[in-house]
Each structure stands twice: as C-alpha cells, then as structure tokens.
Amino acid sequence: MNLSQKLHETAEVSADKTAYIFMDQKTNYRELDMAVSKFSNGIKKLGIKKGDHIALIVGNTPHFIIGMYGALRAGATVIPINPIYTPDEIGFIINNGDVKLVVTLDVLLPLMEGINRVTPQVEHIVVCPTSKEASSEDLETLNIYPKMKPITYVLESGEAVYEEISVDDDDTAVILYTSGTTGKPKGAMLTHKNLYSNASDVGSYLKMNESDYVITALPMFHVFCLTVVLNAPLMTGATLLIMPKFSPKEVFHFAKEYSATVFAGVPTMYNFLYQYPDGTAEDLKSLRLCISGGASLPVSLLKAFEQKFSVLVSEGYGLSEASPVTCFNPLDRPRKPGSIGMNILNVQNRVVNELGEEVPVGQVGELIVKGPNVMKGYYKLPEETAAALKDGWLYTGDLARVDEEGYFYIVDRKKDMIIVGGYNVYPREVEEVLFAHPNLVEAAVIGVPDPNLGEAIHAYVVSNIETLTAEDLALYCRDRLAKYKVPAVFEFLEELPKNTTGKILRRALKNQVSQTI
Structure with missing residues (x-):
C-alpha cells in the first residue's frame, strides 16, 4: 500500500465525503481521485515514466495535492519547491534533482522564464490555472515567453481512469531539499514506505478520523505540512481546509466557519494568533487538537496561548530526513510543556554520546532515530548519507536529553542553524x-x-x-x-x-x- 493507492481506496469507500475546501469550494474524495488520475495519465502522455523526477512549484493550492498524488500514481518522484525561492535557488534544485517536468501556476510564469534559461534538462512546464475562467485557450497568451519549454494545461488532457504504476516500498517517492551546511541544499530521498508509514503512524497517534476538519495553513512544500496536515488526514478520510497563506484572521474564520478540529503551526503562527486582537476562545472552541513543531515553542507562549483560548497545544519533533515525525506528546496522558514528547508508533529515539552509546537518563547527547520513516539517503551525496545513517540509525545532529518517563527534550539545535518562522x-x-x-x-x-x-x-x-x-x-x-x-x-x-x-x-x-x- 502507498499514498496514491490509499487515496483511491478512500475515494471508493467515502466518495461523497468532502476531501478539501478551497476558496469556499468543496471537493469530495471521488472528484479528487479523478483529478489525480487525470493528472497522472496526462503527464504520462507527456513522456513521464516510472522513476522520472517532477518539481511542484504551486504553493498552497489543490494543484499541490493533485500534482503530488498524480505523480506518485504515475510512478514518478516528486520534488516540492518553495515558490518564494529565487530563480537561482530554484534552478539549483531543478538541476541537481534531474527534474524533467515542472508543475507551476500561471501567475508564476514570469519566475519560470528566468529559471528556464538555466534548466536545460526540463522537457515540459505544466501550467495550472489560478482562476475558474482559465483554460487551454489561454495557451495563446503564453507566446510572450518564446524561449520557454513546451507548456500545457495537463489537468485537461488526461483520462479520468485509475491506473496505478507498480512501485516498490523502497522506491523514492519524494525528494525534499533541505538547507545544507556546505551552502547548497541536500535532497533527502523519502521512499513510499517512509511517507506511508509516517502518515499512518501520525494519524493513529493523533487519533485523526473522518470527522476531523484540519486547517492547512502550513506551506505544503514543507515536510511538517506534507505528513501531518496533508497525508495523514487524507489517509483517514478527513477534510482539509486549505489556506493559500497563513493569516491569523483567516485561521479564526476557518475554525469558526467550518468547526475545525485540528490546527498545526510553527511557534511564529501561535505568536501571531495570540497577538491578534479580534481572536477569541469562542472562535477556537471546536478545536480538539493544536500541534506545534518546526522549532521549540517557548513555554511562556504555550501557557499564555492555552489560557487565552482554552485549548491545549501539543509539541512534537521531526526532521525532513525522518518524513518527519519521530516524537510527540501523547494525547492519553499528561503533556509536559517544553518536551517534544515520546516515541511515536514504530519509531525509536535515543540519546547517545560520541561513540554512539546510549547515555543515562537526564544526560545530554545527540538524538538519533530509527524506524520505517527514516530516509534512504541524500540524493547523489553518498558521503553525506554515510555520515547521517549509521547501523540503521539517523543521526540528527540535535542535542537532547530524556527523562525517566521517556519524554525527550531538545537542548540545542544543530550547530549554528537558524530557524526563522x-x-x-x-x-x-x-x-x-x-x-x-x-x-x-x-x-x-x-x-x-x-x-x-x-x-x-x-x-x-x-x-x-x-x-x-x-x-x-x-x-x-x-x-x-x-x-x-x-x-x-x-x-x-x-x-x-x-x-x-x-x-x-x-x-x-x-x-x-x-x-x-
């Protein structure tokens, strides 16, 4: 079983259940699954084969979901990219990642024109319209970019027929580029097994179900959102409330309008929500779960937020190389402020010394991780892979300690790394x-x-x-x-x-x- 197969299975069982709401428009699981199949068959018509790499530069839109699941259904490997990156940054990832096809939005075509000159191996640019009125007829207006690769509105060109390309568990599904200490990003290769297992385990751990309405405000290209706020909810038949970008006002609106049950964000988001003058506890009363990750949430902010809005915020820990979640505060026992929680299902965390030996309770050492969620390695970087993966364990580079009850605490981040929002x-x-x-x-x-x-x-x-x-x-x-x-x-x-x-x-x-x- 992989993510695409699971989506199709959910669509057969819960066809009329709303999969996502975007710009106040509802799309059910049957419609989503058909769009994924159309996309999958469309890119195959363009020559994309099993193992080929495609890049998604579409931001928080349904095109990301359709593009990713459609590519996986075609057996391709997906490389999500932050749309606010500069042409040089995007160009490096596209070239280093051996991308053959780029999926982007019509409003980002000027950006793609600059990237086009430095990405000779790209064979096609797939354009997703950002308005209901946009269609294949708009292709005529794209001639203002004479040096652009062939462009198509592929969502309209494929057949809505389910056809799954056979893939192995260890085949690479997604390559996530993370900032590298050498100054260039490294591509963490996540397999179908990595992504499916972590989404399934996170969904079970957080008790996600078809009744959940999940606010999707985190950027979809980021691994936190990808697993916790996108894959895990879709696996359980939940409904995504897609926000094009984070806005405190819109979070409160979404929560109240749709009786949202789950919100996930980074500490910066919680800070902005806390400071938003018009937000009230009444707006958030339907939330059963607030999740924080991406950086340490200051305990003072956590307590102030919980007191103001009468909700509990639970912290977890993860990294791109682990798909990403390894720890989370349990929902069935006391949460410990300042802790990243305990091992999630099927994942082990340990704190070790420089020799790789487990240190005593309370002592600081390096956090290492083992489980079906750990990456297969860095793309085209064997030395970096060998340094990170040792005897089946992923060495995170983060300093941590564990208490006598098995709760982990991050003491310091990777050396010199800065976390901005x-x-x-x-x-x-x-x-x-x-x-x-x-x-x-x-x-x-x-x-x-x-x-x-x-x-x-x-x-x-x-x-x-x-x-x-x-x-x-x-x-x-x-x-x-x-x-x-x-x-x-x-x-x-x-x-x-x-x-x-x-x-x-x-x-x-x-x-x-x-x-x-």
Missing part, C-alpha cells in the same frame, strides 16, 4: 552570497532572538569601502535569497573575531549580541 537557515548558505559581494572582505551570520519569528538573521560584515550601506546589502541579498533568508540586520566591523587558526568565532559574536539585548 519555522524555516531552517544555515549561516553558510547566506554567507556564500555575502562573500560573493565585491566590496565585502569577511562575513559571518548568526541567529538572534526575535519576538515574532523566533529568530532573525544577524550578519556581521567587513567592507573594503566606507560607502557600502546596510540597505545596499539588503537589496543585494533580496535578489539572491528567499525573503526569510535575508539578514534583518547588517553590522559593520573592522574585523571579525577569530581563533589562532583563523576560524571565525561565532560564539564571540553571539555573546556580543546577548550583551546588547
């Missing part, structure tokens, strides 16, 4: 861009506390001219980095602190910031 940012990735500036001699990036985003990026730079300004650098970065990766502050120094070997001392920079806060 739930998104991982590695300093090296930003520094690579800064180092390319002709008037910068040195650069170092760290994370600093931010009341809204959890962390913000603080850049220390050394310039070879006196006229360079922070505004100049911000503009320079915006052209080369996604918005959330652009430093919020640029601080000019005469020299960066270093040790005797010339290595920049990030800890000294962090101490400098902490003394000024």
Whole structure:
C-alpha cells in the first residue's frame, strides 16, 4: 500500500465525503481521485515514466495535492519547491534533482522564464490555472515567453481512469531539499514506505478520523505540512481546509466557519494568533487538537496561548530526513510543556554520546532515530548519507536529553542553524552570497532572538569601502535569497573575531549580541 493507492481506496469507500475546501469550494474524495488520475495519465502522455523526477512549484493550492498524488500514481518522484525561492535557488534544485517536468501556476510564469534559461534538462512546464475562467485557450497568451519549454494545461488532457504504476516500498517517492551546511541544499530521498508509514503512524497517534476538519495553513512544500496536515488526514478520510497563506484572521474564520478540529503551526503562527486582537476562545472552541513543531515553542507562549483560548497545544519533533515525525506528546496522558514528547508508533529515539552509546537518563547527547520513516539517503551525496545513517540509525545532529518517563527534550539545535518562522537557515548558505559581494572582505551570520519569528538573521560584515550601506546589502541579498533568508540586520566591523587558526568565532559574536539585548 502507498499514498496514491490509499487515496483511491478512500475515494471508493467515502466518495461523497468532502476531501478539501478551497476558496469556499468543496471537493469530495471521488472528484479528487479523478483529478489525480487525470493528472497522472496526462503527464504520462507527456513522456513521464516510472522513476522520472517532477518539481511542484504551486504553493498552497489543490494543484499541490493533485500534482503530488498524480505523480506518485504515475510512478514518478516528486520534488516540492518553495515558490518564494529565487530563480537561482530554484534552478539549483531543478538541476541537481534531474527534474524533467515542472508543475507551476500561471501567475508564476514570469519566475519560470528566468529559471528556464538555466534548466536545460526540463522537457515540459505544466501550467495550472489560478482562476475558474482559465483554460487551454489561454495557451495563446503564453507566446510572450518564446524561449520557454513546451507548456500545457495537463489537468485537461488526461483520462479520468485509475491506473496505478507498480512501485516498490523502497522506491523514492519524494525528494525534499533541505538547507545544507556546505551552502547548497541536500535532497533527502523519502521512499513510499517512509511517507506511508509516517502518515499512518501520525494519524493513529493523533487519533485523526473522518470527522476531523484540519486547517492547512502550513506551506505544503514543507515536510511538517506534507505528513501531518496533508497525508495523514487524507489517509483517514478527513477534510482539509486549505489556506493559500497563513493569516491569523483567516485561521479564526476557518475554525469558526467550518468547526475545525485540528490546527498545526510553527511557534511564529501561535505568536501571531495570540497577538491578534479580534481572536477569541469562542472562535477556537471546536478545536480538539493544536500541534506545534518546526522549532521549540517557548513555554511562556504555550501557557499564555492555552489560557487565552482554552485549548491545549501539543509539541512534537521531526526532521525532513525522518518524513518527519519521530516524537510527540501523547494525547492519553499528561503533556509536559517544553518536551517534544515520546516515541511515536514504530519509531525509536535515543540519546547517545560520541561513540554512539546510549547515555543515562537526564544526560545530554545527540538524538538519533530509527524506524520505517527514516530516509534512504541524500540524493547523489553518498558521503553525506554515510555520515547521517549509521547501523540503521539517523543521526540528527540535535542535542537532547530524556527523562525517566521517556519524554525527550531538545537542548540545542544543530550547530549554528537558524530557524526563522519555522524555516531552517544555515549561516553558510547566506554567507556564500555575502562573500560573493565585491566590496565585502569577511562575513559571518548568526541567529538572534526575535519576538515574532523566533529568530532573525544577524550578519556581521567587513567592507573594503566606507560607502557600502546596510540597505545596499539588503537589496543585494533580496535578489539572491528567499525573503526569510535575508539578514534583518547588517553590522559593520573592522574585523571579525577569530581563533589562532583563523576560524571565525561565532560564539564571540553571539555573546556580543546577548550583551546588547
């Protein structure tokens, strides 16, 4: 059994049950399954075969669900991409991921024109209309992009006939690109078994069922949403309430209008909801479950949110390489604020020392994970794969401890990683861009506390001219980095602190910031 097969099975059993609501329009499971089959058969007409890679750049729309499940039904591998990435960032993923077909929205075609020039291996661009009026007749207007690859509205070209391509459990279903410490993203290869098992186990652990209405405000291309807010609910016959983008106002509206039962978000979202002046406990009274992940939720915010809205917020832990969930606070026993919870079904977590030996209760070590949800490796990166996967265990790089009852706590994140609004940012990735500036001699990036985003990026730079300004650098970065990766502050120094070997001392920079806060 895989995700596509399970969706078809659900559509046969609960054909008239609403699968999702988008822009106040309801789509049932029969209609969704037919759209998936049309998409699957349509891309096969374009020459997509089992094992080929396709990219989804469609944001939070039904096209993401149809595109992903349709590609899986055709035996293809899906690479979700953040639409707000720059052409250079998207181009790298498309090229490194050996993408043959790109699925995007008509409103993103100007972005695709820039990407088109640096992705010669892409054979087709599939355009999904963003309005009811858009149709295949609009293809005539696309001639303004003369160098674009062949374009088609594929949703209209395939037959609505269910036809599942046989795949093995260990075949790669999705490649999720995560920020890499080398400055370039790494593609975590998740198999059909990885995704199906984690969605099934998460759904069971959280007691999801066909009566649930799940607010889908997290970005679908992110693994948190992919498993917890998309795959798991669809496996149980629940209804998705799809939000194109997060908005506190809309979350309260969706919760009240549709009697939503589940909300999942990163700490930043909970902070914005808490601060929204017009939100009330009455609006959220139907919620049976609030889930937080992506970063540590400050205990003070957790308690304030729960008191204001009379709901319980449960934290969990995961990472892309584990599909992603490994821990979650149990629903049938006391939750521990500040803890990421306990092992979920079929997944083991351990805290070990540098020799891989389990440490005593309460002692800090590296968190390692084992289970059917752990990735098969990084795409085309055997050395990085060998470093992360040892004897069947995934080494997360996160420091943690476990208490006597089996509750885990994250003590520190991966070295130097910055989490901005739930998104991982590695300093090296930003520094690579800064180092390319002709008037910068040195650069170092760290994370600093931010009341809204959890962390913000603080850049220390050394310039070879006196006229360079922070505004100049911000503009320079915006052209080369996604918005959330652009430093919020640029601080000019005469020299960066270093040790005797010339290595920049990030800890000294962090101490400098902490003394000024």
